[in-house]
Amino acid sequence: MKILICATQFKGGSLQVVLSLINEFRSFSNYEYIVITSRQVDCQLNKMVFDENFTFISLPLFSSGKFRGFYERKKWLSNIEKQYNPDVVLSTSGPLYWKPRKPLLMGFNLPAYVYPESPFWTNKMSLKRKILWAIKTHYHRYLFRKEATACFVQTDDVNERLRKYLGMDAVYTISNTYSNIFKDVVQYPNKLSTRVENEIRFLTICTYYPHKNLEIIPAVAHELERRGYLNVRFVLTLKNEDFESHFKHLDTSKIINLGPVKSAECPSLYRECDVMFLPTLLECFSASYAEAMIMNKPIVTSDLGFAHTVCHDAALYFDPMNPVDIVDKIEMIVRNPELRDSLIEKGKQQLNQFGTAENRARQVLDLCNKLGNH
Incomplete structure (x- = not known):
């Protein structure tokens, strides 16, 4: 054929x-x-x-x-x-x-x-x-x-x-x-600089679309600072022109934008980060969920039907339009290593569905x- x-x-x-x-x-x-x-x-x-x-x-x-x-x-x-x-x-x-x-x-x-x-x-x-x-x-x-x-x-x-x-x-x-590049992982040079003390990195690998709801991140970062979490960083992979255009009037001091990353480099980037973070408002199926599961990263994402369909109980869910609720869930992840381990283990089980x-x-x-x- x-x-x-x-x-x-x-x-x-x-x-x-x-x-x-x-x-x-x-x-x-x-x-x-x-x-x-x-x-x-x-x-x-x-x-x-x-x-x-x-x-x-x-x-x-x-x-x-x-x-x-x-x-x-x-x-x-x-x-x-x-x-x-x-x-x-x-x-x-x-x-x-x-x-x-x-x-x-x-x-x-x-x-x-x-x-x-x-x-x-x-x-x-x-x-x-x-x-x-x-x-x-x-x-x-x-x-x-x-x-x-x-x-x-x-x-x-x-x-x-x-x-x-x-x-x-x-x-x-x-x-x-997930792609097979996540099974036969090639280690690429680190894209992120050396961690500051107690730094926790939340990773979002995606292209810019309005429905990804990424502009909420500065408000989330501000609420984290207000609560005393000074070393949380959000890692994005947007084109520089998209980042500058959509974040130009926002405080981006807690955001690291790496620019687009090739598929083969994604597993290495997951290894450099701690949590997969996706505040999206619309998806059919985000491969990021499956990628985070196979890379042993806990998932924090939107409390919407499409996310539950894919992740079930292998994610911690938040209201994507409410920075306070998002920070409540981030705080749970940061303060509770047992919760992180539980989500990772449930993610491994959920992988069998894909x-x-x-x-x-x-x-x-x-x-x-x-x-x-x-």
Whole structure:
């Protein structure tokens, strides 16, 4: 079977997923893979380790004009499909803004569309932005219905919600998980300076999105200082321009922003920190939860349904819009080593629910077979 993979992601969790899948596909040599890569995927793939059943094609830069650029991209993708004649097309995220002739298996990871009860809508959205999001929601629903033959999601909860959102039955659950780079860890040089006395580091590995709710961190840091916790640091991995733009009027003295970190370097960064901290308002499935579990780090995160679906009792939960409640939970983690150990142990048990990166790749290929042979 020949699979055309649209690995055109450029940031966020979807980038980590497609990188993991492509690397795992090396173990399934009875397939032929044509992989269209964005620049961000390209720079994190070691193409020398792939066999001859892989063909890599770099996505070109198209016209800066929005509509002309979309037209050029669609035409180019159609030409690639015509040239290689795959049996099925795979994309781990969407929409693609392109409908292939062959069946398309598309991942869905847009939680804003299926979690209308999130505080994101009431606390982060002006009326104007809500109207724009409503238009975008309807347009993307139309594109998903038009483009995708089938979709796959990361939890049963999202599966049920997406079926209602799209009005389609061909939605399958394939759990997200940690990449195998967390099993065969390569130690990279430290990114953080030597700890000050009694320093505790809370790590958030993510790209900037408004729903990540990162702007609450300075208020949390201020409340920690008020209570006498002077050596708590929050470690972020945002682009410098995003950090400067969104934190420019806030006190960032307790924040260390490292800039984007390559996937292979993430395990080393977890080892340098103490707690995984995620104040997000929306997720389908954050791989950070599974990564923290396998790296033996306690999780402190938002008291919202999607987090409970993934972590169950392997996390300490807070109200993500209340800095005082967040600090109450951080204080519990800092002062109670038995609680930290308990969360770590429960995290190890919860890992069994996610499967492995190899199993995820096999399930994706099984769906490709189902669509390609239909």
